[in-house]
Amino acid sequence: MLMPLTSIESQQLGPSSAGLRMSFEEFESHDDFEEGYRFELIHGVLIVTPPPANSEVSSNQTLGYLLQRYRDDNPLGKCIDDTLPEQEIKTKVCLRRADRAIWIGLGRDPIPKQDIPAIVIEFVSPGKAAFYRDYEHKRDEYLEVGCQEYWVIDRFDRTMTIFRDRKVAPEVVTEQQTFKTSLLPGFELPLKGILAAGDRYTK
DSSP: OOOOHHHHHTSOBOGGGTTOBOOHHHHHHOOOBOTTOEEEEETTEEEEEOOOOHHHHHHHHHHHHHHHHHHHHOGGGGGEEEEEEEEEEEOSSEEEEEEEEEEESOSSOOOTTTSOOSEEEEEOOSSHHHHHIIIIIHHHHHHHTTOSEEEEEETTTTEEEEESOTTSOOEEEETTOEEOOTTSTTOOEEHHHHHHHHHTTOO
């Protein structure tokens, strides 16, 4: 049974709130979250996790820099409406927190809570549960709501996996390869550089 809305609204949500049952409406209307934590609503249950590790933050910042430089310097880069880290994405069953989202082709600034990103990126966290979450659960949910590509950057396996259709085998890019996608014409992503940015904080 869900906690009454008035009771949820009256409290700050933090690590001790993990496991709290909430509706989408309750989660989205709440505005008092303890800083430094990540909050997701998975099948009606609040999930609270620590902030991303420095290795993930560094890789994500490097990726963001490359995307911004492409947008600013490449004439074809204007296809990017915006790219932002740490974005909430509402799927049919959950409210996920994606490591990065890219909106393409809207012709305007995106409305993150309404516009589904064309590309969603996750950096794999350690652990078997995180593996299945990133490679399977999020894959299904993101593609189901209309994301055109889902990138999984795995610093443990030293690969990047690109999902476009659950019924089609994904594209796998190795550390020595440079990734290109038709969604971002002229953009090149050297995976080695993204992984190296995170490696600085794992030694």
